[in-house]
Amino acid sequence: MDEKSEQIGIVQIDQALILAEAAGLDLVEVxxxxxxxxxxxxxxxxxxxxxxxxxxxxxxKQRLIHLKEIKFRPATDVGDYQVKLRKIIAFLERGDKVKVSLRFRGREMQHRELGLDLLNRVKCDLGSIIIEQEPKLEGRQMTMVFMKGKVENYKTKSERE
Structure with missing residues (x-):
């Protein structure tokens, strides 16, 4: 083929090299x-x-999806909870996955249901969001992973009542 993509036909290699050199181009084996x-x-x-x-x-054009982690404790206060929830929403809107981890210390392990309640509260406050991994206990840590789906405006505790 020549530079205009027209077929020349079957040509000997030395003749093809001469044609390419005459045109000031390269002969490339396709x-x-x-x-x-x-x-x-x-x-x-x-x-x-x-x-x-x-x-x-x-x-x-590619978008890398990062896994961001937000750490909670069973005794996380309302103000801290709201700040962390806003951060989760920001990460999700950016297109990142969010891993919410809840760390238990000492006797807190006997009250795992408090941690499960906190993770369920996060799930409810986020609205209709895709849950990639349900709450899972790994040693002294309970984790849950969220993906972006549809983030509704979250409501504070006073607004829900």
């Missing part, structure tokens, strides 16, 4: 496994540049 092998006369440097630009554009 399909080596074909019988006979297919070569093309083109500006190889320009071709590589376009390929790198195409890859860069695709990479730019």
């Amino acid at each position: 399909s080596p496994m074909a019988k006979p092998p297919v070569c093309r006369i083109m500006n190889f440097g320009k071709y590589q540049f376009e390929q790198s630009k195409r890859k860069a554009a695709q990479k730019k």
Whole structure:
């Protein structure tokens, strides 16, 4: 093939090199496994540049999803809870996943239901959001993972009543 993508036909390699040199371009083997092998006369440097630009554009369009972690305690106060909830919503709106972890200390392990209630409260306050991982106890830590779905405006405790 020549630089205008027109087929020249079956040509000896030395003659193809002469044609490429006369045009001031490169002879590039496009399909080596074909019988006979297919070569093309083109500006190889320009071709590589376009390929790198195409890859860069695709990479730019990609969005990496990060896993953010917010830590709670069973005795987290209302003010701290609201701040952490706003942070969770901000992370979800940015498109990140959020891992909510609840750490138990000492005798708090005997009252795991308080931790489960707190995680369920977070789930209710977030509204209709995708739960990737239900509450799971791992040692002294209970975790739950949320993904962005549909974040409704959260309501404080006083607004719910």
